[in-house]
Amino acid sequence: ITSATTGMIIPPSNILIVYSLASGGASIAALFLAGYLPGLLMGLAVAVVAAVYAYRKGYPVGEWASLKEFVIKFWRAVPSLLLLIIVIGGIVGGVFTATEASAIAVVYTLILSMVVYKEVKWAHLPEIFIQTVITTAVVLFLVGTSMSMSWVMSYENIPQSFSAMLLGISDNPIIILLLINLILLFVGIFMDMTPSVLIFTPIFLPVVSVMGMDPVHFGIVMVMNLCIGLCTPPVGSVLFVGCGVAQVRISQVIKPMMPMFLAMIIILMLVTYLPQISLWLPRMFGF
Numbered sequence: 001i002t003s004a005t006t007g008m009i010i011p012p013s014n015i016l017i018v019y020s021l022a023s024g025g026a027s028i029a030a031l032f033l034a035g036y037l038p039g040l041l042m043g044l045a046v047a048v049v050a051a052v053y054a055y056r057k058g059y060p061v062g063e064w065a066s067l068k069e070f071v072i073k074f075w076r077a078v079p080s081l082l083l084l085i086i087v088i089g090g091i092v093g094g095v096f097t098a099t100e101a102s103a104i105a106v107v108y109t110l111i112l113s114m115v116v117y118k119e120v121k122w123a124h125l126p127e128i129f130i131q132t133v134i135t136t137a138v139v140l141f142l143v144g145t146s147m148s149m150s151w152v153m154s155y156e157n158i159p160q161s162f163s164a165m166l167l168g169i170s171d172n173p174i175i176i177l178l179l180i181n182l183i184l185l186f187v188g189i190f191m192d193m194t195p196s197v198l199i200f201t202p203i204f205l206p207v208v209s210v211m212g213m214d215p216v217h218f219g220i221v222m223v224m225n226l227c228i229g230l231c232t233p234p235v236g237s238v239l240f241v242g243c244g245v246a247q248v249r250i251s252q253v254i255k256p257m258m259p260m261f262l263a264m265i266i267i268l269m270l271v272t273y274l275p276q277i278s279l280w281l282p283r284m285f286g287f
Contacts, residue, residue: 001242002260005227010039022201026215028098032285034278045263135137157266163207179284188229220278
């Protein structure tokens with residue numbers, strides 16, 4: 001359950017694209033690059049805790065795959081792995097935009113599914129197209145309404161008022177960022193990530209901008225908070241899905257998850273207060 005957070009942070013990540021839109025133009029390529037190191041640190045932290053837990057509980061150890069098995073499975077995965085190189089490499093290298101990369105990814109994935117892996121048949125395409133239209137309509141509706149809400153909030157000076165309120169509590173950036181983290185963690189428990197990003201980015205981004213925080217850095221911090229919230233008891237959506245798939249009660253997984261939560265919070269604090277963790281790669285590529 002907790003490892004699900006890693007996949008949402010490491011690109012290509014849909015939620016980072018949503019944040020780019022909500023922030024008013026933060027570079028998608030920079031956001032993608034910024035997500036790698038925090039995502040890897042989050043995954044490594046969870047993996048270390050899981051390994052220690054498994055060792056202490058005496059869980060059986062799986063057999064190592066032979067070199068032949070590894071080569072066969074890796075070779076089968078190469079076409080899928082190339083998608084990451086094509087999408088991320090194309091965006092970072094300036095070959096195409098994020099929108100064009102999405103279209104290329106769809107065509108490439110469709111070819112893989114129908115020709116290489118042969119898991120999708122022609123008869124499946126109508127249902128796939130219908131589900132795509134439904135999903136796209138929902139996302140665009142959320143984007144449209146959030147943009148309207150953002151305009152209303154700007155017209156009523158709500159971000160400025162909220163910024164003044166937070167800065168009235170303290171002018172210490174450490175305290176302000178801690179408060180924002182707590183709010184976003186709470187929001188992530190009860191709300192889906194897309195509406196959370198669309199609603200709260202226009203509120204919090206002006207606050208952190210006053211403190212000189214890079215929008216790319218804040219985007220990673222926001223996404224990490226919301227990801228952790230998704231698997232936090234009592235109503236985190238990923239928690240419910242994971243328990244449903246594993247057919248276990250939520251009460252059974254809460255205690256074993258506590259050390260993993262602690263590890264994720266530690267990584268979150270490091271990323272929040274050490275901007276170099278998320279900004280090192282983007283700056284190395286000139287963003």
